[in-house]
Amino acid sequence: MSTERKHEGSLGMAMKRKEDPRFIQGKGRYVDDISLPGMLYMALVRSPYPHAEIVSIDISEAMKVPGVKAVIAGKDLDAAGLGWLPTFHGLDKQMVLAIGKVLFQYQEVAAVFAETRAAAADGAEAVQVNYKPLPVVADPFAAKTDKVILRPDRERKTNHIYHWEVGDREATVKALAASSKRIKQRIWFQRCHPAPLEPCGCVAYFDTMGRLQFYVTSQAPHVYRTALAIVTGIPEDKIHVISPDIGGGFGNKVPVYPGYVCAIVGALKLACPVKWIETRTENLTSTGFARDYHMDVEIGATAEGRVTALHVATTADHGAFDAAADPTKYPAGMFGVVTGSYDFPVAHAEVDAYFTNKAPGGIAYRCSFRVTEASFAIERAMDILADELNMNAADLRRKNFVRKEQFPYPSPLGFTYDSGDYHKTLDTALEKVGYHSLLNEQAEKRTRGELMGIGISTFTEVVGAGPSKHFDILGIKMFDSAEIRIHPTGAGIVRAGTKSQGQGHETTWAQIVAEELGLDPQNIMVEEGDTDTAPYGLGTYASRSTPVAGAAIAMAARRIREKARKVAAHLLEVGEADVEWKDYRFQVRGVPAKSVTMKEVAFAAYTNMAQNEPGLEASYYYDPPNMTFPNGTYIAVVDIDRETGESKVRKFIAVDDCGTIINPLIVEGQIHGGLTEGFAMAFMQEIQYDSEGNHLNTNFTDYLVPTSLETPHWETAKTITPSPHHPIGAKGVGESPNVGSPAAFVNAVMDALSPLGIRHMDMPLTRDKVWRAIRDAEAREKAS
Numbered sequence: 039m040s041t042e043r044k045h046e047g048s049l050g051m052a053m054k055r056k057e058d059p060r061f062i063q064g065k066g067r068y069v070d071d072i073s074l075p076g077m078l079y080m081a082l083v084r085s086p087y088p089h090a091e092i093v094s095i096d097i098s099e100a101m102k103v104p105g106v107k108a109v110i111a112g113k114d115l116d117a118a119g120l121g122w123l124p125t126f127h128g129l130d131k132q133m134v135l136a137i138g139k140v141l142f143q144y145q146e147v148a149a150v151f152a153e154t155r156a157a158a159a160d161g162a163e164a165v166q167v168n169y170k171p172l173p174v175v176a177d178p179f180a181a182k183t184d185k186v187i188l189r190p191d192r193e194r195k196t197n198h199i200y201h202w203e204v205g206d207r208e209a210t211v212k213a214l215a216a217s218s219k220r221i222k223q224r225i226w227f228q229r230c231h232p233a234p235l236e237p238c239g240c241v242a243y244f245d246t247m248g249r250l251q252f253y254v255t256s257q258a259p260h261v262y263r264t265a266l267a268i269v270t271g272i273p274e275d276k277i278h279v280i281s282p283d284i285g286g287g288f289g290n291k292v293p294v295y296p297g298y299v300c301a302i303v304g305a306l307k308l309a310c311p312v313k314w315i316e317t318r319t320e321n322l323t324s325t326g327f328a329r330d331y332h333m334d335v336e337i338g339a340t341a342e343g344r345v346t347a348l349h350v351a352t353t354a355d356h357g358a359f360d361a362a363a364d365p366t367k368y369p370a371g372m373f374g375v376v377t378g379s380y381d382f383p384v385a386h387a388e389v390d391a392y393f394t395n396k397a398p399g400g401i402a403y404r405c406s407f408r409v410t411e412a413s414f415a416i417e418r419a420m421d422i423l424a425d426e427l428n429m430n431a432a433d434l435r436r437k438n439f440v441r442k443e444q445f446p447y448p449s450p451l452g453f454t455y456d457s458g459d460y461h462k463t464l465d466t467a468l469e470k471v472g473y474h475s476l477l478n479e480q481a482e483k484r485t486r487g488e489l490m491g492i493g494i495s496t497f498t499e500v501v502g503a504g505p506s507k508h509f510d511i512l513g514i515k516m517f518d519s520a521e522i523r524i525h526p527t528g529a530g531i532v533r534a535g536t537k538s539q540g541q542g543h544e545t546t547w548a549q550i551v552a553e554e555l556g557l558d559p560q561n562i563m564v565e566e567g568d569t570d571t572a573p574y575g576l577g578t579y580a581s582r583s584t585p586v587a588g589a590a591i592a593m594a595a596r597r598i599r600e601k602a603r604k605v606a607a608h609l610l611e612v613g614e615a616d617v618e619w620k621d622y623r624f625q626v627r628g629v630p631a632k633s634v635t636m637k638e639v640a641f642a643a644y645t646n647m648a649q650n651e652p653g654l655e656a657s658y659y660y661d662p663p664n665m666t667f668p669n670g671t672y673i674a675v676v677d678i679d680r681e682t683g684e685s686k687v688r689k690f691i692a693v694d695d696c697g698t699i700i701n702p703l704i705v706e707g708q709i710h711g712g713l714t715e716g717f718a719m720a721f722m723q724e725i726q727y728d729s730e731g732n733h734l735n736t737n738f739t740d741y742l743v744p745t746s747l748e749t750p751h752w753e754t755a756k757t758i759t760p761s762p763h764h765p766i767g768a769k770g771v772g773e774s775p776n777v778g779s780p781a782a783f784v785n786a787v788m789d790a791l792s793p794l795g796i797r798h799m800d801m802p803l804t805r806d807k808v809w810r811a812i813r814d815a816e817a818r819e820k821a822s
């Protein structure tokens with residue numbers, strides 16, 4: 039029997055979230071809760087045209103609206119050297135307010151400052167802008183022709199932004215040609231939007247010392263501070279960025295948006311605080327969209343179903359500016375993980391990105407920079423291959439998985455997968471879902487013409503950006519940081535460079551400290567989001583918090599333990615070498631009864647430290663040696679009503695492997711949330727434009743967010759293969775369900791429709807789209 043004593047709240051404990059009492063009582067403090075004396079409100083004038091020259095802007099009527107104090111336009115900012123913002127990717131710049139022309143519908147054209155929110159909105163309505171429409175390019179394939187050059191401001195007169203490729207093209211082409219089976223499919227991951235419940239916003243003011251105080255909904259406050267210093271020329275020490283509570287980010291709150299710069303300029307010009315909170319429509323139409331990848335996927339295989347090669351060529355629609363926040367070396371993010379869980383001998387992936395007259399972005403929506411697109415492509419393509427080979431989809435996957443003895447596994451596209459046991463994860467999911475009886479049920483239903491589908495997704499993703507030799511944002515390496523102080527009574531504070539937007543860091547960061555130091559997590563306070571107090575970090579997105587900041591916290595705690603060992607030796611009256619840390623306390627080696635707790639040591643560190651330096655604190659900046667590779671098997675069971683086209687997800691099982699789990703309750707919550715988003719993308723969501731670049735669904739009446747009524751019931755389970763290089767063996771998990779689930783849903787629907795000869799349909803699989811596909815298939819059948 040193990041004698042190990044688990045400390046309350048340490049790793050693996052399902053501790054309730056410390057932050058929830060405040061959130062569920064409506065006591066959170068969000069940016070819009072901040073109200074300052076003399077504060078003005080800002081509203082933005084936005085373009086009704088997707089592409090048009092700005093002939094003139096007349097603000098005279100707007101200035102007559104009661105309460106309006108000022109209006110600024112692009113030329114004012116340009117004159118002050120603030121006309122353009124560098125995008126986080128570093129490949130492009132973005133207009134703050136339109137200069138000369140507008141490039142997408144709802145683009146920011148002027149900013150109005152007024153005494154009330156209503157007056158600012160009225161003022162914005164009264165600004166008269168004279169536009170001269172220009173030809174619109176709403177389709178990335180049309181953009182390729184360069185008939186209309188959208189960005190003449192750039193040196194290269196083309197709509198092509200970049201070409202990126204990885205892998206061995208020649209070997210892949212050869213292996214594909216030599217393969218006895220080949221499948222090729224264009225797969226579009228539609229444009230969608232993270233749509234956090236709280237839209238973006240800020241409050242800016244210059245305090246009596248002339249220092250910019252900037253409250254903002256930012257997932258990366260330190261990066262904002264640096265970016266603002268670069269854009270505005272204000273020295274970085276004169277900028278204080280504070281991200282208070284945030285109501286969901288999902289990647290939407292990583293970029294610096296034009297509204298923020300305008301609010302700061304307004305605060306400077308008018309010498310008073312300025313608040314800007316965007317509306318839902320502004321959020322959906324102008325802040326970071328996600329996906330919009332058109333992927334031509336080709337797989338070669340032997341007749342027995344062993345994969346031989348993978349090629350993916352992608353056309354990416356980036357909208358008017360390349361406003362993604364990808365690391366410098368990775369313009370297409372982590373798309374190179376597109377070989378997924380499979381041992382492809384060779385592979386080649388390429389991405390070409392284009393400007394169009396659509397909102398800018400291409401942000402990592404709950405995803406490690408394009409991993410969701412990659413995962414969807416490979417998981418759909420494997421099902422299409424199974425269909426082609428007339429093979430069971432689970433068997434095909436099992437045959438081609440990277441085997442557990444192959445880890446650390448060098449993928450043909452350059453990653454080194456850290457750990458995993460894909461066979462075990464798949465088998466767990468198949469057993470939990472009752473796969474074999476489902477197959478029997480399906481066979482029986484098919485004889486009656488009923489449409490039932492089973493969809494499998496066995497995804498692998500790459501999270502934890504990232505090792506400094508490869509990863510940076512605007513040149514800043516993607517490390518993360520932690521600072522821990524233990525007070526005399528054994529309570530303490532952790533500060534980290536991350537920023538929770540609902541992920542529960544106040545709980546899990548305290549649990550890591552509890553595990554490492556044997557202290558009570560209820561008395562470890564966690565603080566993030568304030569650049570004056572938190573150590574410099576790159577923020578929270580792309581499931582990087584646990585792999586990077588989580589590691590920094592564990593390492594800082596270990597530094598504290600080393601210091602504490604000296605104090606413990608003094609208290610135990612032995613040499614330091616005779617003190618060991620065991621069962622969450624310091625013990626004299628070989629004499630376990632002679633021990634002291636960390637709480638006792640903490641008190642002594644301030645009261646009885648002998649020759650030791652007083653105090654008990656440490657910091658750590660963690661540069662990860664590798665990324666972590668969470669993975670899982672998701673299985674969806676879907677029934678389709680043949681008459682209405684409605685898909686009903688009858689059962690869904692998610693088996694995740696995120697290495698060591700800090701808090702199973704939080705992980706479960708993360709998975710439920712991400713699956714719901716995956717479900718929404720699969721069945722409901724697409725940011726739609728017409729051929730003239732008009733944005734068609736600009737609010738939640740048209741861009742649907744699932745409620746509890748539509749959301750299926752989720753069943754979860756886990757396997758655990760710790761990450762060998764992470765101090766506590768943890769991988770990220772926040773994005774896994776968003777990354778892995780869309781393919782499970784779509785594979786299930788396609789499996790249900792396969793008796794009708796339907797091979798692939800693009801998301802969202804709305805009722806009317808599926809109904810139309812069934813009718814068309816029936817008509818084809820009749821005609822043949």
Ligand code: CDP
Binds near residue numbers: 546547578701704705
């Ligand atoms: O970067 P972000 O916080 O969005 O993602 P994450 O690192 O995957 O963490 C999401 C939440 O799940 C955090 O509270 C983590 O500490 C928690 N988590 C966990 O308890 N165990 C893991 N192995 C991974 C994450």
